[in-house]
Amino acid sequence: MVIERRVSVTWQNVSSSALAYLEATIFPCGYEEPDLNAQYSDENWKAIFQNYEDYKMISECKRDDGLRLYEFKAQNQGFEYGIKYWVKSDTDTRVISMMLVFPLELEAMMGDYSTRLFPTYTSCP
Secondary structure, X not given: OEEOOEEEEEEEEHHHOEEEEEEEEEOOOOOOHHHHHHHOOHHHXXXXXXXXOEEEEEEEEEOOOOOEEEEEEEEEXXXXXXXXXXXXXXXXXXXXXXXXXXXXXXXXXXXXXXXXHOOOOOOXX
């Protein structure tokens, strides 16, 4: 999907109730750390998780190279999910984010996908 300043792709595994979401956000005039802090703030998490009945941030961490990871637990339609949300500064004007959503009972599968995507940063320390 392409909308102003964003390009995104969503993959769904219906049989496993899993989801992967990749988004490139464009900042035409560039961005700095405070812009990312605002982009991934409590207020914006509410918008990101508006389709869930409940969500809770479990941890957040950031590496020296700027790669961020946010980990959540969420509930929707009586099911519990684990969510990992990575944010990477790609260029001076583009940020890439990747979200994985898996039912809690498929935590091992989410770990496998996390390792394939971010081998050295699968969870917060």
